[in-house]
Amino acid sequence: MQFLNHLFPNVVPIWTGDGGVVQAINETLYMTIVTTIVAGIIGLILGVLLVLWDEDGLVANRPAYFVLDKVVNVLRAIPFIILLAIMSPVTRALVGTGIGPTAALVPLIGGTAPFFARQVQNALLTVDPGVIEAAEAMGLSPMAIVFRVYLREGLGELVRVTVLTIISIIGLTAMAGAIGGGGLGNLAIAIGYQRYENDVIWVALIFILVMVFIIQFIGDVIARKLHH
Amino acid sequence: MAKEAVITLKDVDVRFHEKNRDVHAVDHVDLTVERGDIYGIVGYSGAGKSTLVRAINLLQRPTSGSVNVLGEDMLSLSAKALRGERKRIGMIFQHFNLMNSLTIADNVAFPLKGLRPKAEIQAKVTELLQLVGLEDRANAFPTELSGGQKQRVGIARALASDPEILISDEATSALDPKTTSAILDLLKQLNETLGLTIVLITHEMEAVKQICDKVAVMDEGAIIERGSLLDIFAKPQKQLTKDFIDTTLQLDAAIASVRDQPAVAHLQGADQLVRLTYLGASTDQPLVATLYKDFNVTANILFGDIQILQGTPFGNLIVVLSGSQDNIDRTFKYLADNDVQVQHIDKEA
Numbered sequence: 001m002q003f004l005n006h007l008f009p010n011v012v013p014i015w016t017g018d019g020g021v022v023q024a025i026n027e028t029l030y031m032t033i034v035t036t037i038v039a040g041i042i043g044l045i046l047g048v049l050l051v052l053w054d055e056d057g058l059v060a061n062r063p064a065y066f067v068l069d070k071v072v073n074v075l076r077a078i079p080f081i082i083l084l085a086i087m088s089p090v091t092r093a094l095v096g097t098g099i100g101p102t103a104a105l106v107p108l109i110g111g112t113a114p115f116f117a118r119q120v121q122n123a124l125l126t127v128d129p130g131v132i133e134a135a136e137a138m139g140l141s142p143m144a145i146v147f148r149v150y151l152r153e154g155l156g157e158l159v160r161v162t163v164l165t166i167i168s169i170i171g172l173t174a175m176a177g178a179i180g181g182g183g184l185g186n187l188a189i190a191i192g193y194q195r196y197e198n199d200v201i202w203v204a205l206i207f208i209l210v211m212v213f214i215i216q217f218i219g220d221v222i223a224r225k226l227h228h
Numbered sequence: 229m230a231k232e233a234v235i236t237l238k239d240v241d242v243r244f245h246e247k248n249r250d251v252h253a254v255d256h257v258d259l260t261v262e263r264g265d266i267y268g269i270v271g272y273s274g275a276g277k278s279t280l281v282r283a284i285n286l287l288q289r290p291t292s293g294s295v296n297v298l299g300e301d302m303l304s305l306s307a308k309a310l311r312g313e314r315k316r317i318g319m320i321f322q323h324f325n326l327m328n329s330l331t332i333a334d335n336v337a338f339p340l341k342g343l344r345p346k347a348e349i350q351a352k353v354t355e356l357l358q359l360v361g362l363e364d365r366a367n368a369f370p371t372e373l374s375g376g377q378k379q380r381v382g383i384a385r386a387l388a389s390d391p392e393i394l395i396s397d398e399a400t401s402a403l404d405p406k407t408t409s410a411i412l413d414l415l416k417q418l419n420e421t422l423g424l425t426i427v428l429i430t431h432e433m434e435a436v437k438q439i440c441d442k443v444a445v446m447d448e449g450a451i452i453e454r455g456s457l458l459d460i461f462a463k464p465q466k467q468l469t470k471d472f473i474d475t476t477l478q479l480d481a482a483i484a485s486v487r488d489q490p491a492v493a494h495l496q497g498a499d500q501l502v503r504l505t506y507l508g509a510s511t512d513q514p515l516v517a518t519l520y521k522d523f524n525v526t527a528n529i530l531f532g533d534i535q536i537l538q539g540t541p542f543g544n545l546i547v548v549l550s551g552s553q554d555n556i557d558r559t560f561k562y563l564a565d566n567d568v569q570v571q572h573i574d575k576e577a
Binding site: 128130131133134135136137138139140141148149152153155156226228 | 285287307308310311312313314315317318319321323325326327328329330338339341369371372385389395
């Protein structure tokens, strides 16, 4: 305790309680997990649609592909910090407030879903087209091919891009935190940076890095299990 | 036995647009395959073979023409009905196209999953793996298998839904000659035991020779020649067909080495260097003896190749015929009357 007090003099007093370190960790986990699930589902659906509507896809649809492709590109091109500002009216309409972790979810999902959609598209395009053709020749429906071939054969790549996306979400939560979203990013900036309490910044960083390493580790374990 | 047409393509034409150029992949092709046939379609890559066979199960929709398979007008079917029809047409591929994430048993079970009771699927998978000789590899993954074994899995998978037709798309092209031959034997065996109709596309005439009973030769999207295997080998009309047949003989190398022999270098008078090609019955005659006895023409055999096509001998000889001009002319007439093809070979390249 003595040692920690000495090393992180400003952290120990705010370890628990409102606006404390534990709360910040919980908020970051909350934003990361909810964003991963919601943006994951939206991105997966959009990514699959991009693959299916593609010129060489199972249900090629040129206009639909064109529109979705452009929307994904434009959304991905918007810097997250600007997206936060642009989406704030939407956030207020949906959540009732522009501040706090739940409010931060809206831009987080808005920024992550198109990113993940593109990642999913690229992951599924690594599936051997020959295998898709074989499934078609066996009389499988496009829906069955998505679930039984694309998502199955592309699983290893999907795990890889999911890990990549979750790590990127953790990074975005820190940014959202900086403008009032809460979490470790908020802790580092609002307390550590603005009050010149460098040890707080370091502690926030350490926890973020630990989260990233854990996600990476889990991803590697799953990837190894899937590899034949 | 009246044969039943199981595949009838009429005036099938396939065009598509590809990177700034229009491709006329299949050029107004008619094709009839009867039940129990092993129908070989041979041609160089880019000749349109793959596109043509994909018009059978509509993996490639023709631009125009009609496709009738097993009595169904394929082009008029709904998407759902088409999927049902596809289950009656198995397909195997050059690169096997197995699911790497599934075991061998699961790959074979793949087309049946959800359509039949589990126990029934398991019994079927065991039966199929026995049929292709892989029962001991059921729990292996495709990456642990050799090319030939992978193709056996591909065949077992294609047979899972008890198809009446099997389309083989260059299925042996990625395999070594010995494995190729074993896979072809397996296909022949399936044809005989299950009555499976097989459409086999390949660029290897050797494969066609081994198992097909009918052949079509494709070039630039069109079928330029077709017939029974024996007819095509006995009397090829088009140069491309002749070229394909010669690939089974290693004739080019033979002719080159024949030219180096003294008997050829010192051809005299009316001596002729010719290639004699004959099939079946004409082989029964003691050809060389007859030429000497009846026409006083000697035939010096420099190269000989006799293969058996569907139980019928198919012979190719390169000989120097020596005798008087008159006798040699009479010899040629005799050979023509007896269905022996004669082709003159220049003594220099």
